[in-house]
Amino acid sequence: MQRFEQYLSANLPNVPSFHPLYEEALGAMLLAGGKRFRPQLLLRIVEAYEPMLFDSALPVALALEMFHTYSLIHDDLPAMDDADLRRGHTTLHKRFDEVTAILAGDALNTDAFYLIATAPLREDIRIKLVEILAKNGGGSGMVLGQAIDCHFENKPLTLEQIKMLHTNKTAKLIAASLMMGAVIAALPRESQQALYDFGLDLGLLFQIQDDIIDETQSEEEAGKTTGNDGEKNSFVTLLGLEGSMEEAESLAAALEARFATFEPKLQEALEPLIGTYLYRHREGA
């Protein structure tokens, strides 16, 4: 993903230098690293099916990373998780201040749509991409999940409700990333939908594994604040560590079976990125 990192460094939102603190803040979180998981999902599909469109898809991949980054910045705010550490760095509101963190998030949210709207892709593709990101990232998607997460702190949810929470908070943006790649690659509608559905369960699997990491790793190992998740509804608080690992293994096995039905070209494209998650259960209990 070197080309993505190069593109990212060269194309950080250009904010006039009138207020350098803000410009720095906006770039800080984007350049702080992370797995670039969502951009990679999208770019790998495009590269496999429409390699000529790879460069045109870069702004869309950056839009996904910006959108994801905005959600992390706002999740870390004092009113929400009040986290000090993210991606191995001091969180934005600690390093600068709360205003800067709120506004940097707001800007990344909106600017992501500007990047998609102006990407060198066909108009019908661009408008479809805007629709998918907005539908999965807004009040009926990611933000709804975050709202549920915050408001049901200390109020135990059922397994079904926890799945609904994380489907919205985490899985929908991962599913959207796969679907957006499929739209750019002009895959048939059924394939777009199959990738979206697969992404929803993949997102849930990630969340369970993330909950397990939060329980078993130190902040230093995880590179983010993990402590205050104890009061939050997580798979581990409901199912315990053992139960969560079993849930993860059964989900991974089901996902592996579905993955095996994908076209070989698609499997080859995604396997280097998600294979370790799907196959981990083989070495498990």
Added chain:
Amino acid sequence: MQRFEQYLSANLPNVPSFHPLYEEALGAMLLAGGKRFRPQLLLRIVEAYEPMLFDSALPVALALEMFHTYSLIHDDLPAMDDADLRRGHTTLHKRFDEVTAILAGDALNTDAFYLIATAPLREDIRIKLVEILAKNGGGSGMVLGQAIDCHFENKPLTLEQIKMLHTNKTAKLIAASLMMGAVIAALPRESQQALYDFGLDLGLLFQIQDDIIDETQSEEEAGKTTGNDGEKNSFVTLLGLEGSMEEAESLAAALEARFATFEPKLQEALEPLIGTYLYRHREGA
């Protein structure tokens, strides 16, 4: 604008009832009133030139109101203006809590783009509308203005800098509303640009008059918290009340002259909405 209000009530973002508090919060600010100035600018242009597209433009008009509402909710947050009152009602973070206010704003920001992306308009028009809103509302527009506003509290700016601040914070979204109306109405590019440029100065005029109101009206009369603007950079703090009124009058006179060069049909459409602002200077000092 009865049709807009009807459409608004009927089409509030549908959030699953899993978390009723959030749903209520999201609707509260939108239904709390306000002048609906941005939707009206857009709809009046569409009605004058392409009345058959009026209904198709309603979701875009709602998107503008949602985007504006998101900016008010975040501006009122404790970390920013820490306001208790907005549109004559208790602000969202006071009525509910800070998390709800941050997330309601985030949802409105993103959902506005969903409404535009799915409006029953041509794809090339929709993608242009997304581009205009995102460009003027994000980190190079409205959010930049808000960042400057917050970070230069208690640090006096020059008149040029204050104009730059409010051009971004307020005027660009007003200019975008006019331009988006012109795009839906399929006006020539030069007319789109002329309306945008006119909107930038119109937005500045509003801001000056808003500063004067903040200085001369009570909170009850204004329907919003006005007190803490004393530390902020405003036209009144720099130019004084008298000087601000003179600045407003000279800007209004210049705008009136430009308005007179618009097509009669366009003048007729916009005059009921903005005439009182343009002509007020005639009764002035």
